[in-house]
Amino acid sequence: MTAGDEASSTDEAEAPLEVPDGPAEPSAGAPAEPSPGPRLRRTSAADADVEAEELAELVGHDIVLDTRGSIVYIGRLTSITAIFYELEDGDVHELLDGRTSKELYVLDARQYGVKRNRKRVVVRRSEVVSLSLLADVVEY
Numbered sequence: 001m002t003a004g005d006e007a008s009s010t011d012e013a014e015a016p017l018e019v020p021d022g023p024a025e026p027s028a029g030a031p032a033e034p035s036p037g038p039r040l041r042r043t044s045a046a047d048a049d050v051e052a053e054e055l056a057e058l059v060g061h062d063i064v065l066d067t068r069g070s071i072v073y074i075g076r077l078t079s080i081t082a083i084f085y086e087l088e089d090g091d092v093h094e095l096l097d098g099r100t101s102k103e104l105y106v107l108d109a110r111q112y113g114v115k116r117n118r119k120r121v122v123v124r125r126s127e128v129v130s131l132s133l134l135a136d137v138v139e140y
Contacts (some may be wrong), residue, residue, distance in 0.1 A: 011033065052080040053059045055131065061086070062114060062134040064106050067127045072102050074109050074134060075121060083125060090121040110137040 058077050065073040065085060076092025091114050095102055109115065114134070 004090060015113040018038075026072040048084065052082070053081055057077055058131070058133060062132055064109075064132050064137065065123055065128045066102060067136060068129055069121075069127075070102075073123050074106065074114050075116075075118070080125075085125060085131070086126065087123065088119065089116045090118040091116045092118055092121055106134075107139060110134055111139075117134045 042081030059079065061077060062075065063077045065087075067073070071086075071092065071094045073087060073090060073092055077085060078088050079086040088117060091109065093105060093115075
């Protein structure tokens with residue numbers, strides 16, 4: 001493996017995963033096999049830059065980052081990079097043992113304010129499944 005190969009494999013390892021819109025096409029001459037689920041592909045740095053531009057209007061506002069797991073992040077978005085979201089005056093909250101749901105915790109933060117437990121938090125973008133303004137959280 002050359003140094004160029006190492007650099008490209010490192011870039012691919014840090015890019016977030018994206019689910020393509022449609023089913024994967026079989027390659028020419030290859031038999032079609034049933035897919036066990038959606039195929040994931042890495043987003044490019046250019047895609048990450050476009051996403052960051054689209055989300056730039058959220059910088060300076062309190063946001064909610066919902067993750068794949070039991071952790072929710074709430075705080076003021078200060079920057080977006082190709083790999084990370086950065087929050088200030090943040091609340092990192094892991095919901096364990098069913099004490100409350102993410103939805104109820106976020107509703108409380110909207111109603112009563114962010115329970116700041118971090119001055120600064122850096123969150124890997126690949127762990128985030130949704131992002132919204134805290135002000136957009138609605139009571140149900």
